[in-house]
Amino acid sequence: MSTSHGKSPGLLRQPKAVWAVAFACVISFMGIGLVDPILPALADSLDATPSQVSLLFSSYLIVTAVAMLFVGWISSRIGAKRTMVTGLAVIVVFAALAGATGSINGIVGFRAGWGLGNAMFIATSLAVIVASASGGFSGAIILYETALGLGIAVGPLLGGELGAMSWRGPFFGVAVLMAVALVATLVLVPSTPKPERPTSPIAPLRALRHRGLLTMGIMALLYNWGFFTMLGYAPYPMELEAHQLGLVFTGWGLLVAAFSVFFAPRLQARYGTAPVLYANLFGLAVVMAVIAAGVETPTVVIVAVIASGAFIGINNTLTTQAVMLVSPVERPVASSAYGFLRFIGGGLAPYVAGKLADATDLGVPFYLGAATFLLAIPVLASGHRLLVRAERSTGDDEPVVPSLVPVGRTAEPGSRPVVVAVGRHDGAAAVVDAAALLARGTDSPLEVVHVRQTAVVEEQAVDTETDEQARAAVTAHLDRLTAQGVAATGRILTVVGDHAAAGRALARHAGEIGARTVAVGRSPRGSLAQFADGSFTSALTHAADRTVVLVERDDAPRHLTADSLAELRGSAL
Template sequence: MSAPQGKAASPFRQPKAVWAVAFACVISFMGIGLVDPILPALADSLHATPSQVSLLFSSYLIVTAVAMLLVGWVSSRIGAKLTLVIGLAVIVVFAALAGTSGSINEIVGFRAGWGLGNALFIATSLAVIVASASGGFGGAIILYETALGLGIAVGPLLGGELGGISWRGPFFGVAVLMAIALVATLAFVPSLPKPEHPTSALAPLKALRHRGLLTMGIMALLYNWGFFSMLGYAPYPMELSAHQLGLVFTGWGLLVAAFSVFFAPRLQARFGTAPVLYANLVGLSIVMAVIAAGVATPTVVIVAVIVSGAFIGVNNTLTTQAVMLVSPVERPVASSAYGFLRFIGGGLAPYVAGKLADATDLSVPFYVGAGTFLLAIPVLASGHSLLRAAETHTGDSGPVAPSLTPVGAQATTDVPLVIVAVGSDAKAAAVVDAAARLARDTSSPLEIVHVQQTAVVEEQAVDTETHDQARAAVTAHLDRLAAQGVTATGQILTSVGDHAAAGRALAQHAADVGARAVAIGRSPRGPAAQFGDGSITTALTHSATCTVVLVDPDTTPRNLTTATLAELRGGDA
């Protein structure tokens, strides 16, 4: 068993369909940041108060929230591509109409239509990218994360540049760019199969009867209340031009993207989901209190807003992971229910903040936002045991993650297992066959563990494959080995989060069953992909208490030495 020498696959070698949707994702993620730099200009040009302008956020987010309850019902009946196309078309129309508006009320109304298109788009974009990817699941996720980062970072910059010309510029800019994305999606994205079972329109609301999902959803509502209170009102005390505001929120966006993609998974691995969220919410509360206390000093507000990007990036990723960890329902249904609550919080906050600011002064909305961040902590604490059980797989009511599902007959021997971990890639069969030789040489039973991951990116979550597809893959391995006279057992390991999280879950399973060794292929993904969402192989190697054998299916297998066999057998040469 030797290390591979071939060149790792690039996550950016994808078909045109993936690039078309990724481009649309960039524009979609620009959304809020694109508008933020022009808020003061809108107020001046249209003779509106900050509280009236804040309704741009409220109408957009409240409609997005309500629409999130229905997008699963829609997409499961008309298909993901058509849902995506309709969402893009709606955004183009209403963004253009907002640019032609003559009053703040017209813009508020058109932003509501924009929110409908946004809900249709964000609920299906990640799933379409993963389904269309030929460069591997990991590559598709990296591409989506890259689009997210570009959109969040470039949105305020573009909004500031276009807003410096006219407040109408950002609206028309979105309309033109989304129109290009719409044409590319129509031209390059193939029709995708509909789900076998349509989703009920009431499914997201029914899902909220589950305590874990409801608890995490309320926590997200409170977090988004504070977040959008800041986003809707911070531009005013900065006293900057649209161009300067664009630069400030670009710095904020860079931190959001970096901490969401790179730092959140590492903090989670080191300290656990709940402890990181507790500390993060305290940090956000402090930042909001600083903005409130220093609202009369633009420099204080500017620095605090930029710094908040780090906390927001961590919170966005880990809150979604917490929802998926404790949720006992299908991922799309959980995403819709969670999205409804979080967007409701984001939509109501600017409206209430405006009323508070008009009745008192500009510092009060920020103090209230700081309070909602703190209030989210006891709400999260009320579900701490559920989240902890899900992370350590100690729950006894409903499915938790990570979890193992047996496939076929299970081993009854006390002889330590050789476990082989594979995914759905093309080289899985070769890795399994190499592990079968290792099991034979060590006189060990073989267990095939198929790793089925749920990827979480920002507020979106998607399964890499259906459970039926994972079961079929394991069954195919078992049947092939049986034809060769090799007896093996099978398991499906589900894991929520990045590749490293799957590696740690695999190491825990190996320790639980007292495995002799775990065989795994080296990652075919390039350094960029592994840095972005971790390496299952590296995490397994660092966490495992047994021997880890790295398999290269592209090289001629070598016989294990007598010393190595003795080590694997526990000292019996």
């Protein structure tokens, strides 16, 4: 979307607090994949069965799931930073204890404590990194997404390298790295204010009474069942050493990160959320069935696991957005309720898979995982109308899709204004001023559309600004324009994750009011992201039935078309 002008704040020009949280995110997101390369080594060294070792996942994820219900309540009373710091400290302690113990039961127990710290961290880290950002939150969100991708990809690699020396290495490695992150967070991250209203500890469970949220949560439970069956048991039939397993899951993690950040938004913009999820879940079922059928052939399992990263990356992005689309409750409450069901599925799967493998053979848990992926499709279909209605912004519930709300007076009918879309950042005023020059040149009024975004990453969603802050930003633009003698009105466009849907919503609005031109500025996310398929600017350009232009300081407005978007993408490369 249009969020900057001239020289953007830049991805790297972030406060030290943002970098501290981003580093902690990398280490935290290593937590799950880190142990995959050492699962066979743990079984051999501690004389444990695969089903016993699988409890490392179950204890970690079940505690994470239950803790997700209460973290919002804790954070609303002590603040996000204190909650996050407490989570980091808990991870340091229990990761070190897991490395120091000498029994599988000890590791399983300490992984449970690790799961508690993980829940406290992941439930607050996105909010803290957004609150710590300056000069626009977009760069901070990119860093968060990058940290997530690095953690997923590097976790297995680090686990493999350290695990090649000793199965204790990955646990001690995380403890040391997270201790560094803890110190950096304590020193560099400013305190965060507590919410005006404390959250009820039963609010997430109460939220599950809403059909849309419950449906998406059950779908996520089934999806995670299949996902963690693969993650917990696929290392055994691969018959690889820790280092080699680390490389396999690093390849898997790279695909997860790439398809989550780059490909999922494009597929969503082209086909819609529900159709992509249907196809994706079916694809995952096929991959799991291939693993089950080829469980005696390591090469088949290795290739299938790596390929599954593409499907998992897409699913991780779109399921959370689907939850936020259909959920009528506050974002943090919806995130907690969804996270509870999601992690419960992931926690139960390895335990059940272990029992099945002991009673039958190693292929049966994978067939069950394939079945859960298939079962998730009719569950999702039962909420299809809710999801489609939300995407089309119909219905009587609280709007959680792109919505336009006027601020102050509205434009006169037939006035044919120039519409300019801007976000929260230091360069917003420059974008508006450039659009004002365009409006003067055509003797048109100006309508300022402030884009208020809900950032959605993995199972977390956080509003980047309050409604009051968004209204204040629009009012400041209007006051400045009035002083310059420019006739202007304002609106707030609320976005929940899906930038393309927001672009299409603005295009519809521009058509309805008979806008003369729609203007956007440069995005601090960079040209490649701004002009890619599935972006705000791309969707706006393709959907608008009137002129869309890119405005920049000291340059003539540039008419945006399919060809010019391709040219701008190419220049970014």
